[in-house]
Amino acid sequence: MGYTDAPSGWWREFVSATPARTGKLAVVRKDGSPHVSPVWVDLDGSTIVFTTHLESVKGRAIVRDGRISLCLDDETPPFAFVTITGRAEIVDDPEQVRYWTGRIGGRYMGAERANEYAERNGGPGEVVVRIRDAKIVAKVDVAE
Template sequence: MAETEDNWWREFIAELPAKTAKLAVVRKDGSPHVAPVWVALDGDTIVFNTGKDSLKGKSILRDGRVALSFDDERPPFAFVLVRGRAEVIEDPDQLRHWATVIAGRYMGEDRAEEYGARNGVPGELLVRVVDAKVTAQRGVAD
């Protein structure tokens, strides 16, 4: 990943309570589609899952370009933008593992297994954002 000045973006994305990312993909007609997704970090790599037959999934399989936006809506405001390419994994063990990790961030550890079992199933895709470029700024209003 491209580095920002002090690389604080990793902590920004990883902190709890978890921020929902806004995922942008390219529709078949070339227009953008934006939808919320839950994410986790695997080192410097953002991972998320989505349905293979969803608009997001179909777009990712057809055209792997993705962008994600995270923001803090409280003054002095901050944001992280990530542009990259989607690497799709359908391995059931990895899918279930990451669906559980992601669920723990958003639903709490007490419900992680429940949501991991629900979201880590055939028909879902595990997406890793690779070749990523990061743009980040904090203290926007300062």
């Protein structure tokens, strides 16, 4: 893991906090220009997990160039953030896709809606993305 001025393990609590924070995922388009999009995330141990469709801008960029960066932040003073940079690992197993789309949907929209999100987002072309070889930067009390 990378630099952090936050207490050990703090970044995991920050990423998995309730209410859930939306991540901002950065990828590089084919022409070299940057692309940032919101993603819902969860943790599998110390691994960041999100889902996307392979035909989305981010999906195509991840397939072509697996380097990604993700930022989650707290916009309330004194502010805090976590950035995770690494390589994307794509998992297209339908059971895993359904599991993670349900789990992540339930995390953001309420457990009672998990099955709805698994049905809605767990279809063909959707994949699970895990961030491997992650470098973490975590900072608390930015404006203190």
